Amino acid sequence: MGFAAALRHAGLAVTTDRVAAFLIALDELDVSSRDQTYWAGRLTLCADPDDVGRYDLAFRAWFEPDSAQRIPAQDQRRPPPSQLA
Known part of the structure; x- marks a missing residue:
C-alpha cells in the first residue's frame, strides 16, 4: 500500500498488522470522506503520540499533494502540554 x-x-513504524487494521476500518467507513479516512489511519497507523505530527504531514502530502508545501512544521491540532504549578 x-x-x-x-x-x-x-518515520512511522507502520507494521503489517496496523495496515490490516486500517484496511478493515476503511471497509466500514465512507472512503470518499477525507475526515473518516484521516481518523481511521490516525487511530490504526500511529503507534505513539509523537507519530501524530508526522502522520498529519504524510496524510496531507498523500491526499492533498497541492497543499504539501503549505503544511506547518508542527501539528496545529495538538494542544500544548499541560504545565503543573
Missing part, C-alpha cells in the same frame, strides 16, 4: 510506505518514509 503506497500510503503505508509514505508513512514509513516519514
Whole structure:
C-alpha cells in the first residue's frame, strides 16, 4: 500500500498488522470522506503520540499533494502540554 510506505518514509513504524487494521476500518467507513479516512489511519497507523505530527504531514502530502508545501512544521491540532504549578 503506497500510503503505508509514505508513512514509513516519514518515520512511522507502520507494521503489517496496523495496515490490516486500517484496511478493515476503511471497509466500514465512507472512503470518499477525507475526515473518516484521516481518523481511521490516525487511530490504526500511529503507534505513539509523537507519530501524530508526522502522520498529519504524510496524510496531507498523500491526499492533498497541492497543499504539501503549505503544511506547518508542527501539528496545529495538538494542544500544548499541560504545565503543573
